[in-house]
Amino acid sequence: MLERQKMPKQDAEKRTINFNEVALCLAKEQAIEEAKRCLQCKKPQCMTGCPVEVKIPEFLKYVAEGDFDNAIKKIKESNALPAICGRVCPQETQCEECCILSKKGASVSIGYLERFVADYERSKGVEVQSAPRSSGKKVAVVGSGPAGLTAASDLAKMGHSVTIFEALHEAGGVLTYGIPEFRLPKEIVRSEVEYVEKLGVTILLDSVIGKLETVGGLLTGFDAVFLGTGAGLPSFLDIDGENLNGVYSANEFLTRVNLMKSYKFPDYDTPIKRGKHVVVVGGGNVAMDSARCALRLGAEEVTVVYRRGEEEMPARAEEIEHAKEEGIKFRLLTNPVRIIGDGKNWVTHIECINMYLCEPDESGRCKPMPLAGTEHKIEADVVIIAVGTSPNPLVPRTTQGLDITKHGTIIAKEDGATTKKGVYAGGDAVTGSATVISAMGAGKKAARAIDWYLGLK
DSSP: OOSOOOOOBOOHHHHTTOOSOSBOOOOHHHHHHHHTTOOOOSSOSGGGGOTTOOOHHHHHHHHHTTOHHHHHHHHHTTOSOHHHHHHHSOGGGTHHHHOGGGGTSOOOOHHHHHHHHHHHHHHHOOOOOOOOOOOSOEEEEEOOSHHHHHHHHHHHHTTOEEEEEOSSSSSOTHHHHTSOTTTSOHHHHHHHHHHHHHTTOEEEOSOOBTTTBOHHHHTTTOSEEEEOOOOOEEOOOOOBTTTSBTEEEHHHHHHHHTTSOGGGTTTSOOOOOOOSEEEEEOOSHHHHHHHHHHHHTTOSEEEEEESSOGGGOOSOHHHHHHHHHTTOEEEESEEEEEEEEOSSSBEEEEEEEEEEEEEEOTTSSEEEEEOTTOOEEEEOSEEEEOSOEEOOSHHHHTOTTOOBOTTSOBOBOTTOBBSSTTEEEOTHHHHSSOOHHHHHHHHHHHHHHHHHHHHHO
16 A cells, blocks of 8 residues: 555666657556555545645546546546646645655555546547536636636636637647657647637637737727736846857747757757757756756757755656656756857856855745855856746736736736736746646636626626
8 A cells, every 4th residue: 555556667768869758657457556545535635735626536536446437527627637737747745745645655646647547538539528608708818828728728617708819839838838748748738728629718829919919908808818928038147158159048948849849850950059068057847858858859968057956956856867867967066157158159168166055044945155166167068047937028018007026927816816907817927937737726716716707797
């Protein structure tokens, strides 16, 4: 009861030369045995850790009985994107951390099982519930990332007419442009997006709100607006050399790899520098994704530089483990001070300094401080900066009455209500860069609030 089923995965040496999915999915027998480990607690703590309120014990009971059809139906009562959540949601710090079994051994593999039943459904054909009675109300959703897709699907189930406005030429937001194929195959994202469309949601691509139309303009044709515009504006280090050729923000690098499909060269001739010595600055999931992509693009050596220690790294433990298995090097307690060029505007090295950690500050994190005299150089022909993002200012700048913080995030209440009547917001546009599942949870809360608001109109 205390040992969980192991997820089969590609061999590390083989997977570094392809972009195929690393985790290979549980077998049917494994899934049933894993689900049987659930204690079916009378007061299940696992549900308290789920931002989208999946009825976890109920779906696990169906899996344990081999009834995968009812298992996926139970999940989809709360979650329209289970195949995505089963792959990228940090269950280990949410539902699985709350599982009572984790107190003595290993928690139930809730994420693996969610993925299993979602993939099972997709293999046999996705079913869509019958359309509810129309409310006669119309809602505009700006952005088709996890927050927007969740808000849209929930609002459609409530009977409202929903239109998503997506700035890019493919739907999915960060799910499409940010997360690599080996972690989240794009056919999975397309399948989940198609499910949302089958619920009755209309998706308009190449529709940049703030240019094509303003939020105020949308309110003349829609009864409410949800802003799920994400945080796509990259942050930089503000050090010398960041303008050299070969320096990328992680956003640009991953967009070229994923959305623009440079990993499929020569079928897609997307311009991208394939470095031999790649340095990635940062310690989050985006840094791990960038490093592992660079390796698969042919780098001889990839080094992750992070100013704190491994315990402080915000990346999922699984992603760090996979990166290590693949041969990626880690230079921890190390901070860049400048990027050095060859005199012809191309990167040759990154200069760093060693760090040490002071006592935790008011945020609870240990502040890194430089160790004088420890400056050193690391060879690099590509440097990828993965130190965070902030919301694009286009929508707030073109929306009267929409208040933002000094960091550019939209000010919103717990239910997503902003300072502009009829406008709600959620996800990274409100919190800054965070997880897919937290954005989905915000989309779900906002959908409920919008439904209540529409009932008053």
